[in-house]
Amino acid sequence: MGNRKYDEIHCSVNEDPAAYVRCLSNASADKDKSIPFFTDRCNAEDEGAYISFNGQTHHVRREAQQPHRYVRYAGTYEGNGVVVRILPTRLIKRYVDESDPHDVRVRYAVDVFIQYGNETARIAAIYDDQR
Template sequence: MVLCLLSGQSLAGGEIVPTDDPGSDCVAATIATRRSAANRTYDEAYCSVNKDPTAYRTCLKNAAANPTIAFFTDRCGDAEDGAYVSFNGQTHQVRRKSESPHRLVRYAGTYTGEGVSVRVVPGKLIERFVEDGEVLGVTYSVDVFITRGGETVKIAAIYDDRR
């Protein structure tokens, strides 16, 4: 599969940088975007727990080798548990405020919590994964709008719910 992603574009001139959600061991649907140069600062902070210089460099190398950032997921939780959005090295739990009807993108809608608002707007179907006539998942282009403290960014991303 080819991912054609654009880096986050600020609508208010500020800096909200999607960062990897630490997640869980489950195979949850995610929304991911392209890793940008701005991620280097957050990768360095994450890798700094490694006091050994070789381990630190290896951590940075591994982070840089992953071209995408999975920054939104529900971590296989129930709908009432909400979802998690990660940016600027922090993860925020958000709860669904309104649902946008979309048959295949279950994250479509608006979420709020911890001073953060997230709106997921589905775009076009990229790929449908079918085996023996059963749909095992889809990938969709989505626009994700994240608002915090009066600052809003629009992030072109990919929704992926393959099982």
């Protein structure tokens, strides 16, 4: 429950009490859920990506690409006063579709560095391209 105070801050943007409770329930670490906070939403790389923190979502665009064989989000993104750097650190699991050996998906440990204003945070995260 170490993230509870951050979950409460994130969910506090909900003025409706029921929405606040639902948000806390969805963010609860007790449920062993992942919380997607960085996405391109519809696999449309030309539209950029979105990062959510402190109850807000920011639109960012890739500025520099750090080619990585499996982690397609690897690189630097900027927008709305936010800079995001995603650095793959280690392979956790590799999935190969038996019917198509070229269909490889991964679960990768990544470090996500977020700079917003004068603050920089590092988040140890998981990149997972499973469907």
